[in-house]
Amino acid sequence: MMEHLKKDLVIVGGGPAGLAAAIAAWEDGIRNLVVLEREHQAGGILRQCIHNGFGLHRFGEELTGPEYAQRDIDRAKELGIPIQCDTTVLEVTEERQVTCVSEQEGLQIIDAGAVILSMGCRERPRGALGTPGTRCSGVFTAGTAQKFVNLEGYMPGKRVVILGSGDIGLIMARRMTLQGAKVLACVELMPFSSGLNRNIVQCLEDYNIPLYLSHTVTKIEGRDRLTGIEVSEVGPDRRPIPGTQMHFDCDTLLLSVGLLPENELTRGANVTISPVTSGAEVEDTLQTDRPGIFACGNVLHVHDLVDFVSEESFRAGHAAAAFVRGNLPKAETVRVSDGEGVRGVVPQKIRKGISEEVRLMFRPAQVFKKASAVVECNGREIARKRAMIFTPGEMAVVPLKADVVAGLDGDVTVRMEVGS
Amino acid sequence: MLEERIITCINCPMGCRMNVQLEDGAVKSVTGNTCKRGETYAHQECTMPVRMVTAVVAVKDSPMPLSVKTRTPIPKAKIFECMKELSRVTVSRPVHEKDVVLENVCGTGVDVIATRNLL
Numbered sequence: 299m300m301e302h303l304k305k306d307l308v309i310v311g312g313g314p315a316g317l318a319a320a321i322a323a324w325e326d327g328i329r330n331l332v333v334l335e336r337e338h339q340a341g342g343i344l345r346q347c348i349h350n351g352f353g354l355h356r357f358g359e360e361l362t363g364p365e366y367a368q369r370d371i372d373r374a375k376e377l378g379i380p381i382q383c384d385t386t387v388l389e390v391t392e393e394r395q396v397t398c399v400s401e402q403e404g405l406q407i408i409d410a411g412a413v414i415l416s417m418g419c420r421e422r423p424r425g426a427l428g429t430p431g432t433r434c435s436g437v438f439t440a441g442t443a444q445k446f447v448n449l450e451g452y453m454p455g456k457r458v459v460i461l462g463s464g465d466i467g468l469i470m471a472r473r474m475t476l477q478g479a480k481v482l483a484c485v486e487l488m489p490f491s492s493g494l495n496r497n498i499v500q501c502l503e504d505y506n507i508p509l510y511l512s513h514t515v516t517k518i519e520g521r522d523r524l525t526g527i528e529v530s531e532v533g534p535d536r537r538p539i540p541g542t543q544m545h546f547d548c549d550t551l552l553l554s555v556g557l558l559p560e561n562e563l564t565r566g567a568n569v570t571i572s573p574v575t576s577g578a579e580v581e582d583t584l585q586t587d588r589p590g591i592f593a594c595g596n597v598l599h600v601h602d603l604v605d606f607v608s609e610e611s612f613r614a615g616h617a618a619a620a621f622v623r624g625n626l627p628k629a630e631t632v633r634v635s636d637g638e639g640v641r642g643v644v645p646q647k648i649r650k651g652i653s654e655e656v657r658l659m660f661r662p663a664q665v666f667k668k669a670s671a672v673v674e675c676n677g678r679e680i681a682r683k684r685a686m687i688f689t690p691g692e693m694a695v696v697p698l699k700a701d702v703v704a705g706l707d708g709d710v711t712v713r714m715e716v717g718s
Numbered sequence: 719m720l721e722e723r724i725i726t727c728i729n730c731p732m733g734c735r736m737n738v739q740l741e742d743g744a745v746k747s748v749t750g751n752t753c754k755r756g757e758t759y760a761h762q763e764c765t766m767p768v769r770m771v772t773a774v775v776a777v778k779d780s781p782m783p784l785s786v787k788t789r790t791p792i793p794k795a796k797i798f799e800c801m802k803e804l805s806r807v808t809v810s811r812p813v814h815e816k817d818v819v820l821e822n823v824c825g826t827g828v829d830v831i832a833t834r835n836l837l
Contacts, residue, residue: 348785348833349772362772364785364834368815448774451783476773476801497731499726500769504794686752689731 299404302441306622307331308396308410310387310563313342314604315595315611317370320379322615323414328622332408333374333381334398340374340381341367342418343441344604346448349469351496355605364602390567392588399413412590412618415564415578416611419557419596421466427555431518434525440466440554444473453477456517456551459527460484461515463498465602467554474552481507484544485529487514487536490665492691496603505591514538515551524549553628557600563604567591575599575642581631582648582656582703583617584610589628592618599644599659602693606659632675632706637713639663640671641690653704658696660683662688662714671696725763727756738764745806764812767794773801774810775819777836786819786831799824812837 301603306328309316312335320333339345344352347363354360357369374381385400396408421439436455438446443454444466458479460467463486471481484502489512491498502509510529516538517528531542559577563568569586570579577598584594594614595607620626631647643660658673667690673681673696683696696712721740726733736750738760748760762768768791774783792800800823807820813836820830 345834348787349773350770350787361788362785362833365815368834429765448785449782451774451776451781474796476771494728495726495731496728498733499728503726504769504797685733687730692731 301403301406303406303408304410305330306399306411307414307618308394308408308412309333309409310396311335311342311416311418311595311597312337312340312381312383312534313416313418314344314367314370314597314607315341315418315597315614316340316414317367317374318608318611319414319416319592319615319618320381320561320593320610321373321377323619323622324374324377324379325534326613326616326619328619330471331379333379334385334387334396335381335383336386338383338621340371340383346441346445347469348448349473352604355603355672356608363604368651370608382478387563390563390591392591393567394538410512411589411622412592413567414611414614414618415561415569415586415591415593415597416595417560417563417597419552419559422558424553427553429515429518431527432522433522434518434520436520436524436549437518437551437553438523440464440470440552442471443550443552447473447477453479455479455548457482457546457548458550458552459515459529459546459548460552460554462486462554462556463493463509463511464554464556465493465497466494467552468497468501470552470554470563471507472505475505475507477597479550481505482548483529483710484509485513485515486511487532488512490689494691516543518551524551527551545572557596559597561597563596564593569593572642572646574636576646577644579646580644581629582645582652582654583620583626583646584614585617585621585626590618590621592621599642602691606693606695633709634658635709635711636660637672637674637711639666639711643712648698648703648706648710650706651704656698656703658698658712659693660712661690661693665689665691666716667715668717671712673698673710673712675706675710680705680710719808722795723764725754725760727751727759729755729759736760740764742837768796769794771797771800771830772833773804775804778810784813784819784836786830787833788823788826788828789831790828792823792828796824796826800826804830810811 344363344367352366389397394410491676517529530538578593594611629649723738739746772787
């Protein structure tokens with residue numbers, strides 16, 4: 299049994315990015331569209347993020363993850379946007395043919411006028427770290443533990459060490475503590491945490507959980523179940539310093555060691571991937587270098603705030619709608635590159651001759667205090683953003699005004715400048 | 719009684735380390751902050767620290783729990799007591815987002831409400 303369909307727009311992934319993109323396209327009059335979602339419900343990772351702090355920019359209030367997701371789900375329902383759940387997309391071709399499979403519909407092949415890729419990101423697993431030791435149970439990514447505790451209702455362990463001090467790890471330190479576990483330590487390879495100060499204070503300091511900076515896990519012990527780990531201090535080269543080992547008796551190790559955009563489908567569509575962001579290279583419209591294939595949200599580059607995911611995805615939805623209507627002609631572009639102290643500027647290309655605001659987003663390569671992000675075109679300064687602090691843990695945004703964009707006559711570079 | 723506390727400001731990524739001088743529980747001085755928001759936070763944090771509590775409660779006839787939150791922040795000192803009260807709560811379907819799951823948790827005057835629908 300195989301069904302062959304035609305849709306104006308197929309959106310891959312029903313998390314915050316996919317929902318926002320679908321809403322924007324629908325509001326622009328695209329009705330023959332579908333959102334394909336792998337899980338049983340829409341909402342993506344927000345469903346398991348039961349803590350609050352989402353939506354301050356977009357809604358002016360602090361929501362929990364499920365509440366934030368529900369607002370978009372309600373809006374999509376109100377509009378009548380079809381969300382097909384329990385559906386896994388197997389392939390997207392560069393000709394925009396989408397192959398997906400589900401229990402209720404079987405195998406479906408959809409010829410799409412446009413495709414929006416909004417699959418999100420996944421966590422770096424243990425295998426990506428190369429930590430020596432046995433292959434016992436008890437080692438989880440922080441997000442997996444979060445799913446167990448918040449959605450499925452069981453605790454992965456009682457005595458916990460967390461490797462990595464990203465926000466998910468910090469949030470889980472508090473969550474496990476509140477749920478009755480003893481969190482012994484949070485261990486961070488770098489000399490600084492990539493998590494928000496708020497989370498360091500409210501998730502670690504509130505519960506007297508020590509944060510070991512410049513440390514890492516150097517041994518994992520246990521036959522069937524984890525029984526303990528060894529932690530060592532690392533030098534400036536990030537290599538363990540012999541003789542600094544500490545031992546922790548624990549049954550659980552949670553990993554919060556980074557997120558990677560989930561781009562298997564993107565690669566299959568022959569879309570060019572940026573080695574810096576690990577996401578697609580896009581124009582200011584969020585269109586990739588394959589015509590009619592767009593990318594937004596964490597599959598494009600890992601965001602810190604869902605509010606920015608939604609904002610970006612609304613733009614992708616509008617642009618995809620314009621493409622479907624034939625209102626997005628192929629245009630010449632200028633290149634946007636990372637300068638000194640800047641990593642992963644998105645978008646990587648800006649269309650020539652447009653007069654619309656373009657938001658450049660990137661991560662500073664290190665902490666910069668009293669600094670500026672400077673945007674240059676042909677060596678001439680065209681925008682500058684000053685701040686007391688820029689940190690790698692927080693995405694920086696520099697808007698280019700419409701008249702500045704209209705005047706672009708060559709390639710653009712973004713760099714950090716200390717002082718002034 | 720004089721007391722000194724060192725706290726980290728949470729308002730922005732600067733994360734100013736502030737030194738707070740307290741006398742009989744009242745803030746005498748705040749140093750180390752870069753802006754006014756730091757001082758306001760230091761006062762709040764040293765005199766009446768509060769936190770939102772988010773958690774899950776059990777659902778009758780289901781292994782899947784329901785996510786909940788305190789409607790407004792509660793005193794930080796009551797967090798574990800709040801968790802204890804929530805561990806005794808079991809809800810039955812249907813529950814709608816914003817429905818009260820537990821009234822006046824730990825005598826704080828704050829209700830705990832559902833953060834998703836359970837239909």
